[in-house]
Amino acid sequence: MFRKDVLDESPFVIAEVGQNHQGDLDIAREYIRIYAFEGADAIKFQTRNNRYLFSEDAYAAGYDSENAFAETYGAHREKLELKPEWLPILKADCEKHGVKFMSTPFDEPSLEILQQIDVDLLKVASFDLGNLPFLNRIAKLGKPVVMSIGGGKIEQIRSSVEVVLKHHDQFAILHCVSEYPCEYNRLGLDNIEVLIKEFPDCIIGSSDHFNGTLSGPIAYMKGARVFEKHVTLNRAWKGTDHSFALEPDGFRKFVRDIKRVRAMMPQKPADEIGNERVFKKLGKSIIAYSDIRVGEELTLDKLSGRIFNTHYIPVRESNKVLGKTVKRDIAKGEPIQYSDFG
Structure with missing residues (x-):
């Protein structure tokens, strides 16, 4: 899937739901139905075991924010998690609607759960770039891997790529700027060409937190072929990621315009x-x-x-x-x- 000889010039677009489902199974299922219709190739969620991921102090820390769903950070996160028993339902919905089921495991127990349900694609968040032990466990499963590199130094990126490629080459590296939201003049899309030169045998893509659609077509012109974009059903909903995410019509245009780029390039026949x-x-x-x-x-x-x-x-x-x-x-x-x- 993520080999250059397979993907070729075709874009692969990921609708990143993250935790914008508000911890509600029905809403999560609606995301799959809507964004599959709007042109996504994969619908991505996030999977955490918060008791494992956070220390006791971090889990119990107070959380005072307009986007808080509880008074402590751990309880806040639990409100937004998908229950493990929901994941097979979501995977089945993805199969029904013709898209890949994808998730980001943030810890080893979550990775084990995703392995058990036979997740289609695995995502490595920028937070785990350079986390070589965890990357090794992810790559060993043999599933296609997409890795964001937000906040990463080149030596961290190189070592991470090396670990994954020891296991398989179903791998895409996404340029990313870890700012939420990311202003247009901070996107740094020229880095896509740097990554293509540095990793010529890998598929390069773009994961951005820009609140518009223009980043997609420009990233394609720079050489990106895998695209991740945060999505929401309502930008006004409570939560940190809704305000910069694309609503259905915006995502439809994002996909449409990326796919149009190839057709815009050839010159008109002379005759x-x-x-x-x-x-x-x-x-x-x-x-x-x-x-x-x-x-x-x-x-x-x-x-x-x-x-x-x-x-x-x-x-x-x-x-x-x-x-x-x-x-x-x-x-x-x-x-x-x-x-x-x-």
Whole structure:
């Protein structure tokens, strides 16, 4: 899937739900239905075992935020988690709607659960870039892996890539800036070309937290082929990731415009240039700007253009008639024809 000879020039677009499902199974299932329809290739969630992931102090820490779902951070996170028994339901929904089921494991117990349900794709969050023991456990499963590199130094990226590639080459590296949201002038999309040069055998992509759609087509032009974009059903919902995520229509346009880029690049066939419908209808033909006598030379001050129902010499071909000597008298306003100086 993520080998260059397989993906080729085709974009692969991931709708990142994250925890924007608000900890509600019905909402999570609605994300799958809607974003599969809007063009996603994979629907991605996040999987955590918060008791394992956080220390007791970090779990019990107070959380005072307008986006808090509970008074402590651990309880807040638990409100937003998908229950393990829901994951097979979501995977089945993805199969039903023709998209890949994808999730980010944030810890080893979560990775084990995703392995048990036979997740289609695994995502490595920027937080785990350089976490070589965990990356090794992820790659050993043999599932296609997508890794974001937000906040990563090149030596951290290199060592992470090396660990994954020891196991398999179903691997995509996503340029990412770990700012939420990320302003347009902080996207740094030139780094995609740097990654392509550094890792020529890997698929390179883009994961961005920009609240618009233009980043997708530009990233494609830079060489990205895998795209991850946060999605929401309502930007006004409570939560840290809703405000910069794309709603369904925005995501539809994001996918559409990425896929259009390839078709925008080839030049128009030469034999079609100048034969467009608008020129056939409204194209000007060369006329005499003033009376021209037999034997006179056609010069710039003797010619003009006019629209006729019948086409004569197009004005854009005036370079072909300048300097020619006419064989007949041509009245002012009369069209010039090649036979007049053949």
